[in-house]
Amino acid sequence: MSSIWVTMLRIPDGKSVFLSSGSEAVDLSISISKHITGRNRICIIDGSYLSAYGHGKDSLKDKTANKIPAENFEKLSSLNFEKIAAFVFEPGTAWRLIQFSSAGFVSAIVKKAKSAGSLIIVDEVTTGMCRTGKWFGFEHYSMNPDIVVCGKGLGNGYPVSSVSLSKKITKAFEEMPFRYAQSHQNDPFACAVALQVIKEMDRKGLVTKTEEKGILFKSLLKETARKHNSIKEIRGRGLMIAIEFHEKDLAEKVHEYLFQHRMIAGLKSNVVRLMPPLIINDSLIHQVVDAVDNSLVSLNPL
Numbered sequence: 001m002s003s004i005w006v007t008m009l010r011i012p013d014g015k016s017v018f019l020s021s022g023s024e025a026v027d028l029s030i031s032i033s034k035h036i037t038g039r040n041r042i043c044i045i046d047g048s049y050l051s052a053y054g055h056g057k058d059s060l061k062d063k064t065a066n067k068i069p070a071e072n073f074e075k076l077s078s079l080n081f082e083k084i085a086a087f088v089f090e091p092g093t094a095w096r097l098i099q100f101s102s103a104g105f106v107s108a109i110v111k112k113a114k115s116a117g118s119l120i121i122v123d124e125v126t127t128g129m130c131r132t133g134k135w136f137g138f139e140h141y142s143m144n145p146d147i148v149v150c151g152k153g154l155g156n157g158y159p160v161s162s163v164s165l166s167k168k169i170t171k172a173f174e175e176m177p178f179r180y181a182q183s184h185q186n187d188p189f190a191c192a193v194a195l196q197v198i199k200e201m202d203r204k205g206l207v208t209k210t211e212e213k214g215i216l217f218k219s220l221l222k223e224t225a226r227k228h229n230s231i232k233e234i235r236g237r238g239l240m241i242a243i244e245f246h247e248k249d250l251a252e253k254v255h256e257y258l259f260q261h262r263m264i265a266g267l268k269s270n271v272v273r274l275m276p277p278l279i280i281n282d283s284l285i286h287q288v289v290d291a292v293d294n295s296l297v298s299l300n301p302l
């Protein structure tokens with residue numbers, strides 16, 4: 001399992017450890033980066049969500065995380081990476097209302113981080129496993145991460161996550177041994193589930209399908225948006241899509257309308273988030289878009 005996985009992640013000669021939740025995996029990845037670099041801080045793009053507990057959450061609370069506002073090159077240039085163990089990159093944030101950083105901004109951070117000896121951790125818990133129309137969200141950028149973390153879709157509902165380490169990291173362990181153990185680490189059943197999920201996604205061609213379905217979904221939603229000026233923006237990558245409204249109230253009502261019509265969407269502030277199952281078909285996509293359209297007609301007649 002581990003060798004198939006690191007090959008897919010493009011971490012040649014890397015190694016993986018399998019855990020249960022995304023939070024555990026992010027926590028371990030940051031802990032490893034602090035151990036290897038001897039530094040205590042991390043850097044994130046502001047609004048990234050990393051973890052329910054541990055290093056990912058604590059660094060935000062105890063302010064050992066430097067948060068760079070999205071696309072703010074000026075803030076980036078003033079940031080000193082000398083004390084930063086890792087840039088923890090979320091290639092598309094669901095929490096920050098479905099936002100994707102520009103390739104130029106991410107390259108600039110990665111370059112600065114690497115030249116100061118910081119590690120690059122990619123948090124693929126949400127964006128991994130075909131969600132954005134590629135196997136992993138970082139493939140939309142030009143980068144070679146030191147550590148990649150996956151969760152959620154890796155088990156297709158079963159709790160399994162992974163931390164994959166480049167050879168540079170595993171080699172560093174020879175000089176600086178690192179011990180981590182828990183009961184369900186590298187659990188054979190969880191690994192068997194993950195392997196089957198990967199095979200099934202591959203067999204169904206979900207990378208390509210997700211990209212195609214995402215294009216269809218967004219183009220239909222954009223048609224709807226042209227009819228309703230209450231919609232501010234439609235954006236997304238693959239099947240990670242946001243409908244942003246001018247008014248928070250209206251977003252709440254559309255969200256409720258979808259729920260009453262048996263469609264589960266996400267809601268944060270003035271944004272309705274759509275992250276449907278990757279096997280969604282065209283007819284269901286049309287149904288969702290029609291429901292959005294109908295809700296706006298009934299709530300806010302043209």
Ligand SMILES: Cc1ncc(COP(=O)(O)O)c(C=O)c1O
Nearest residue numbers: 021022023049050051125126151
């Ligand atoms: C980007 C990201 N990282 C980490 C996590 C934490 O994963 P889990 O909820 O499995 O602990 C999440 C969960 O939503 C997430 O979206």
